Every structure is written in C-alpha cells, then in structure tokens.
Amino acid sequence: MKRRYKISLSLSLTITAGIVIILLVATNFNPSPSTDGGLVIRVGQYDNPPKIYEDDQGNVIGLFPDLLGYIAVQEGWTMEYVKGTWSECLNRLENNEIDIMVDVAYSDERAEKYDFNNVEILSNWGIIYRKKGSNIESIDDLENKKIAVMEGSIHTEGEGGIKSLVNKWGINCTFIELENYYQVFEILDEGGAEVGVVNRLFGLLNENDYYVEKTPIMFNPRKLMFAFPQNAELNQILIPRIDEQLLKLKEDPNSLYFQVIDKYIYGHEAIVLPEWLLLTLIFTIGLLITFISASFVLNRAVKSRTAELQEAHDNLEKKVADRTKELEQANIRLKELDQLKSMFLASMSHELRTPLNSIIGFTGWILMGMVGDLNEELRKQLTMVKNSANHLLSLINDILDISKIEAGKLELTIEKFEIAEVVNDIVNSVQPLAKDKGLKLLHVVPEGVTLNSDKRRIRQVLINLVSNAIKFTDQGNVQIEVKLLNNNDLEVIVSDSGMGIKKEDMDILFQPFQQIDMSSTKKHEGTGLGLYLCKKILDLLHGDISVKSQFGKGSEFKFIIPIKLKVEV
C-alpha cells in the first residue's frame, strides 16, 4: 500500500505507468512449450487472474504459470496445460489426469487427498465483498443474507471456509454456489446476492470492474502451493526440483519470483487506477513523446536557421565593412578633389585677373584722355569695355572668395570701425548708379556705433545687397537702415520698391549659380553668386540673413551680426 503513495508524483507515476505498460506488453508474450523430448508435465489450468489466466492470444499466463514456466525451462520440462474449472481441475488431480495443479491453498483436509510441495508461493485469504453502499460490516451482519461463493473453493468449503465460519457463529444464511469468482462479483453487481466471497488477490485485481467494495471481514489465511496427485511417481522428481528452484528464487530479491509478484500483484495494483486516468497517462506520454520529438526537430531547424542567419549576418557585416572602407576612400578622394578644385579656382582667378588689371588700367588711362582726345563714339565704346572688364573682375573675385571660403582658407581681418562710416562710404560709391536710374537712395544709420568685426567683408555684403536692390528696382527708392538690436547685435536692412521675388523662388535665392528666371523682363547681369557669397560671409561673421518680399512690390533683405566677433583660433 505504501507503494501507491510513493508513486503519487505525477512524473514518477507517468514513468512507472509507462514502464509497467511496456513490461506487460513484453512479458505477455510467452515462449511456446518446448518440444525437445524432455519430461512432459500436464498442468491444470483454470481462470483466476492474476494467479492464472489466458491472455488475448490464448497464452496461459499469471503468477503461477510464469513461475512454473521458468522452473520448467531450468529443468528442461515441457508444460502442457489442461483447461477446466476449479472443481474439474481438482477432480483431474485426484484422478491423476494432471501432474500438477497450480494455486492450491494448503489445508490438512486437502493434504489427505493431494501431495503438496513444501515452499509456499503466496499467502492468500478470503474476503467478503458487498455491493457498494451496503452497510455490512461484520460477521453478524450476514444474518439472513444471500452469500455468493465459488464451488469447491477453500474459502467456501472445509475447516476455514465461509460455510464453517458462519456455522461457528450461528448465523443463518443462504449460499449461492458459482463456477468462479467473476460470477461472484457479477451476481453482487446485479443484486442477486448481498455479499460474496473471493480471495484477496482476485478481489484486489477485479474490484474496480464491478459495483462492489470490500468489507472488513477477512478469514481463512492460506498458503498457496502447487498440488500433485497423491503418491504419483513423478512427484519424486517434481516436488524436490520445484522446491529447490523456489528456494533459490526467494533468496534473490531480484529474481523472477519477485518480478512476477511485482508484475502480477503490485503491478496490477498500481494500474487499478481509474480508466480515464490511465488513458490520460497514455495520452500524456504520447503527447510528451510527440513534443520531445517535435521540439528536437524544431530545435534542429532553429539551429540550422540560426547558422544560416549568422552566416548571412557575417556576410553582411563584411560587406558593410568593405563598403565603409570604399566610402571612406571615396570621401578622402572627394575631399582631395574639392581642395584641388578650390586651389584651381584660386590660382585661375589670379591668372585671369592679371590681364584684366591691364585692361581696366589702360582703358581707364585712355578714358582720362591721357593718350589723346577721344570722340564721343570712342569714349562710349571704351566705357563699355571698361564696365565689362570691371564686371568680369567682380565675378572672378566672387569665385575666388567662394572657393576660399569652401576651402576654409578665407581669413578674416578683425578691426574696430564705425558702421556709419561703412554705410556712408557705400552710399557715396553707389549714389551715381541710383541717380542714373532716377532712384532715391536713403539711409538711416546711428552714429557712434563701433563694431569689432571684418569691415571689408561687411562692406562686401552690404554693397552686394545695395547693388542688387538698385539693379532690380526701376522706380521708387532703395533704403539702408541700420539698427542696434541690443548691446550685442546689429541689424541691417536693405529694402527696395522693386520687382520683388516670387514665393517659389525664395528657396533658391541663397543657392549658388541660381538666378531667378525673369522671363518677362530683361536678363540681369550676375553670376548668381552674390547672395550665396553673402550668406557664406555672414556665416563666417556669425551672422544670419533673411528675406521678405512681395512680388511686384519690393523686397527686404535683413542681416544680423554680432557687434563683437569672437574668432575661434
């Protein structure tokens, strides 16, 4: 009974059940009787599991056949089972029609009829079963009851049998005699008897198949032995050999004897679990096996995919590393090319300016009348040459400045100066241009505001904006307004009443080589570098430039610069 609790853990239960099932299946297969011409022994066979019964294939199995089979193999005997009911078997034994009867409980009475071997195989006793829910608890409760019994059983007849037991206690009851214990349980189940007598092993094994339960009434403990026809010749061989083999088996705790006990009694006891639990167990084991194999398969699949991924990842990393290297090299080359470009532009513009200097110098000299008198047409044309040369020079200068800024080679000259001075100077120099177009050039500038910045570059930006304003304005005015924003910043606004800028053109205004398309009006001079250069210069001066405009009404360019420029060394 203890065993049952030991295996209560579901895992051990599962494993045990699994092993038991496997064992059962494996051992149910009995070898066929040997036919090698040794001693042939006739054995009485009846149906009383787990002690002796037939399996589905008709093999005789059970505790006794297994033991006897083992001994027979050891001794070289051949077994031959003779089937019958319990009573028939006992009759045959009496008549020497069989050589051995299994599962015979020893009694003095029987010992007068048969011979027994000496080593006990199993203990057994009678138990009274009742229909479930009935209240029969003691011998006294058997009064006037119908008792189902097996005919000829040691628990029915004889000294310790139920008949003599109730007799001793003076209880009146009726006996229903049946062929076997199954019929006893059946009649109990069906209500044909109130109680029934079976041996404890049968009860243990079969009580769950019927609507029956044990009462506490137990009686007639018996040793189960092999029985032999009295004084048969063969007994001289069989009894000592069987006893010797049994003794040997009982000495070794791992022997077949204990295995058989374990298998047929306790093994069955363990399986006396509800059928649903058994099914659940089998199902669980099946599921487990499925899961384990599935997880194995999945695991392999995952591993192989992981390896593939790892490889892909490695390849990708290598590619990225290669590309990065290529890009780095390309980047270095680009930087080199960019510097080359800037150097080229710088040196080219220098070379271009030298002859231009001569053109401007000589045309100026001739126009001064120093070479000789000029007629009107000559003066007009020579002026055109001079203006064109000046324009070309300013373009070259712009390109030079931009390439210097982009190459990071434009150096600033920080000095102290008054902004009013710069503005007045510019107004003076562009006044003639404004006058020519009939424009009013206005300026508002606070006196005494000193800047610490690059005077030349601020002048360059301002003159660029004012020239643009004059260029794109045909009537009205151009105004320069300078304001001290706070103690740190100066705001300069150049506004005009000119053609203005379309919204869609605002974005490209400060891009290099962009000149707004003025399809309706004449094309204006310029490289489209002026505002780009202004922005670049203001970046260097830590300033900012912005524009507001209404197309057709005018524009307003505004830049803000710090009064004191801090230069990072």
Next chain:
Amino acid sequence: MKRVLVIEDNEINLYLMRTIVQKLGHQVIEAQDGLSGVELAITERPDLILMDIQLPLLDGYEATKKIRAAEETKDIPIIAITSYAMVGDKEKILAAGCTAYIEKPIDPESFIEELKKYL
C-alpha cells in the same frame, strides 16, 4: 622731377605704371624681381617705391624689410601694389614696413591721387 622705382614682374602692368608716372612728369626706374629691386633702391635711392607683392626671387614683404633695414633707404615711402587675393594681408604689408597700399586693378584716377601724396 622725382624718381620712382617700380618693382613689378608683369610687363604690361609695368608699362601701365611707367606710362602714368612718366605722364606725371617723373622718372621711372624699373626692376622685375625683389632682389634687383632692393639693390636698385639702395644704389638709386628713389623718392618713391611702387612695390608689387608677388615677386620672383624675393617677395614684396622681404624686399620691403630689406629696404627698411638699410640706413640709406629706411625712410623712402613704399606703396604696395596688392592683388585682391591678398586681402587680409593688409596688416602683414604694413607690418613689413610699407607706407600705403593700392589694390589691383589700378584705377588710373585714384592711382594718380595716391601718387600725388608722395611726389
């Protein structure tokens, strides 16, 4: 009539400056590199020196320093003729010892005005 030393390696620019200076009625002494410029300055001791900055053999800065270093020439006014590319080098030019500087391209009118200050 004063004597003006023009140190300029570009023939045409040299011709232009020579023309202007001569037209103003002065004598022109010419040098086409820094080294001979310094020599001529010391030997001829002109009244004014027009000095290009980008010069072969010895550049304008070095030539100016040498002229200033010599006792005979240390007070002669030197007008540097600078290229636009030399913007930002104004301090450097003045620090080297130049009296004034004129930016290229030469505008004859303003050039004459500047010359008249020293002649």
